[in-house]
Amino acid sequence: MIAAVQFRNFKALRSTGVKLAPFNLVLGPNGSGKTSLIQALLRLRALAGLAPANEPPATDGGPRIDFAFTAPYQDIGVSLGCHADELVCNVLSVSRPPGPEGEALWEKLRAKLRTIRAYLFDHYAMAVPAKPADSAELASNGGNLAAVLAVWREKHPDAYAALQAEFLRLMPEFGALEVRAGAGGTVELGTRLKANGHNFITADSLSQGTLYQIALLVLAFTPAPPAVVCIEEADRGMHPRSLREVRDTLYRLSYPQDLGMQRAPVQVITTTHSPYLLDQFREQPQEVILASKQGQAATFERLSDRTDILELMKEAHLGDLWYSGILGGIPGET
Amino acid sequence: MKLAILSESPADEAALQVLVGYVLGRPFTTVQASLRARGWPSVEQVLPPIVRHLHFNTDADGLVVVVDSDDSVVHTSEHEAPGYHHALCRICRLRSVFRRATKNLPPARGRERVLRAVGLCVPAIEAWLLCGHDTSVTEQAWLDGQISGRQPYTRRELKWRVYGTERPSLQHETQRALQEVSRHHGDVRRLENDFPNGFGALARDLRAWQLPGRAG
Ligand SMILES: [Zn+2]
Numbered sequence: 136m137i138a139a140v141q142f143r144n145f146k147a148l149r150s151t152g153v154k155l156a157p158f159n160l161v162l163g164p165n166g167s168g169k170t171s172l173i174q175a176l177l178r179l180r181a182l183a184g185l186a187p188a189n190e191p192p193a194t195d196g197g198p199r200i201d202f203a204f205t206a207p208y209q210d211i212g213v214s215l216g217c218h219a220d221e222l223v224c225n226v227l228s229v230s231r232p233p234g235p236e237g238e239a240l241w242e243k244l245r246a247k248l249r250t251i252r253a254y255l256f257d258h259y260a261m262a263v264p265a266k267p268a269d270s271a272e273l274a275s276n277g278g279n280l281a282a283v284l285a286v287w288r289e290k291h292p293d294a295y296a297a298l299q300a301e302f303l304r305l306m307p308e309f310g311a312l313e314v315r316a317g318a319g320g321t322v323e324l325g326t327r328l329k330a331n332g333h334n335f336i337t338a339d340s341l342s343q344g345t346l347y348q349i350a351l352l353v354l355a356f357t358p359a360p361p362a363v364v365c366i367e368e369a370d371r372g373m374h375p376r377s378l379r380e381v382r383d384t385l386y387r388l389s390y391p392q393d394l395g396m397q398r399a400p401v402q403v404i405t406t407t408h409s410p411y412l413l414d415q416f417r418e419q420p421q422e423v424i425l426a427s428k429q430g431q432a433a434t435f436e437r438l439s440d441r442t443d444i445l446e447l448m449k450e451a452h453l454g455d456l457w458y459s460g461i462l463g464g465i466p467g468e469t
Numbered sequence: 470m471k472l473a474i475l476s477e478s479p480a481d482e483a484a485l486q487v488l489v490g491y492v493l494g495r496p497f498t499t500v501q502a503s504l505r506a507r508g509w510p511s512v513e514q515v516l517p518p519i520v521r522h523l524h525f526n527t528d529a530d531g532l533v534v535v536v537d538s539d540d541s542v543v544h545t546s547e548h549e550a551p552g553y554h555h556a557l558c559r560i561c562r563l564r565s566v567f568r569r570a571t572k573n574l575p576p577a578r579g580r581e582r583v584l585r586a587v588g589l590c591v592p593a594i595e596a597w598l599l600c601g602h603d604t605s606v607t608e609q610a611w612l613d614g615q616i617s618g619r620q621p622y623t624r625r626e627l628k629w630r631v632y633g634t635e636r637p638s639l640q641h642e643t644q645r646a647l648q649e650v651s652r653h654h655g656d657v658r659r660l661e662n663d664f665p666n667g668f669g670a671l672a673r674d675l676r677a678w679q680l681p682g683r684a685g
Pocket residue numbers: 543544545548555558559560561562
């Protein structure tokens with residue numbers, strides 16, 4: 136979907152670019168541009184909803200972000216820029232093939248850009264009973280998890296059943312995952328343990344990792360997936376041994392055909408601080424992006440472009456190489 | 470017989486359970502569920518504490534350890550000469566770690582030491598899984614490739630051949646591994662023929678456990 140992003144003077148991203156794969160794991164210290172990359176995509180989504188500017192983007196040295204896309208949108212370029220007196224990118228310019236065909240292609244791409252989503256899950260918000268809603272879409276903090284599953288149960292029973300089955304496979308200690316009516320007209324999420332008399336366990340008694348796992352499954356099984364999903368800290372709360380399954384769940388989004396699913400792939404951009412999650416990608420270095428900060432300037436680099444590291448990976452763990460500092464993508468120490 | 474298996478993933482462990490049973494030719498129980506290493510070189514680091522733990526805290530007769538060779542030196546019959554040790558061969562290295570880890574342990578739980586069975590998948594377990602299916606995949610083919618500098622296949626290609634994708638889910642990987650090893654129906658002669666050093670070493674270690682005077 137998005138082939139590459141080029142930054143100029145966007146926060147710490149002074150002058151750097153990143154090519155994006157169908158799946159992307161971004162590593163780096165705080166302030167290295169991981170979140171800025173996600174913010175840029177959210178800006179793209181927001182501005183894609185407005186009419187594009189008539190003039191080309193300003194070239195006065197202000198913030199500018201250029202996007203390139205994969206087929207069939209490879210001939211369209213989108214730039215975000217801002218007027219000289221503004222600090223936030225607020226102008227979207229499009230270069231596209233001329234004529235009605237070019238117009239139609241841009242409108243198709245624009246509709247897809249409007250579906251970009253970013254998530255930073257909050258297990259406290261997820262554990263609270265939710266107001267019933269018509270939307271089957273997960274909120275950016277996962278706070279409406281129970282309401283989404285209640286909608287799925289009514290309107291998308293196949294997706295609901297598939298999610299339940301996968302949850303029970305991943306967490307065999309549980310015998311059921313359910314939503315039920317809660318106090319004050321809310322819906323609440325809960326599970327039943329196989330042991331313990333199958334009592335209903337409310338979401339506030341579930342572990343952080345269990346709630347995040349359910350949220351990831353909601354993204355992986357959603358009937359109308361977005362074109363691009365950004366997930367911050369996908370490994371949070373997860374046991375190191377379960378990170379292979381986390382990777383599998385995320386791959387389900389990017390490579391649905393590999394799992395026999397018939398739907399469009401979702402481009403995934405996820406961030407992590409976990410060497411153990413990184414280890415899961417040793418066979419796919421083209422999916423790993425290293426974000427580094429030198430002084431005030433942040434840059435991106437693909438692990439597959441670091442031939443020196445690929446050689447070292449033969450005798451050391453990728454996660455350990457990252458921790459050691461030779462990969463970059465580590466915080467400065469004082 | 471009671472044993473423990475140290476592997477890199479649940480899929481590898483499932484396949485090894487079957488293969489170890491085929492070599493032993495009789496039922497066994499595992500004393501310690503799912504011992505896991507993060508892969509080479511972690512195996513070398515975690516092996517001594519694991520051996521010690523099994524020796525004192527369990528009644529395991531032996532420990533099975535199988536690692537991938539990746540691009541390292543492949544164990545050959547020359548390495549079996551008394552006193553020989555190849556510093557870049559993972560079987561030689563693991564055997565030496567084992568020796569050091571068990572050397573000064575006092576007898577415990579009625580046995581001298583925990584026995585070892587070390588195997589090497591050349592270059593990865595997918596090669597073993599293809600045994601009998603794909604005759605181009607053998608230890609000799611890989612060794613020839615190391616000498617000529619042109620490997621006959623890559624790890625990625627082996628994954629494709631076994632799973633139909635480079636990114637199999639753990640569930641799919643486990644199912645395929647079990648399907649493929651079960652094809653041998655208890656007869657590991659083909660595996661020993663095509664993988665005489667990596668699989669052969671594992672099989673010979675396991676059979677030695679059953680010699681008179683050893684655990685059994
Ligand atoms: Zn050797």
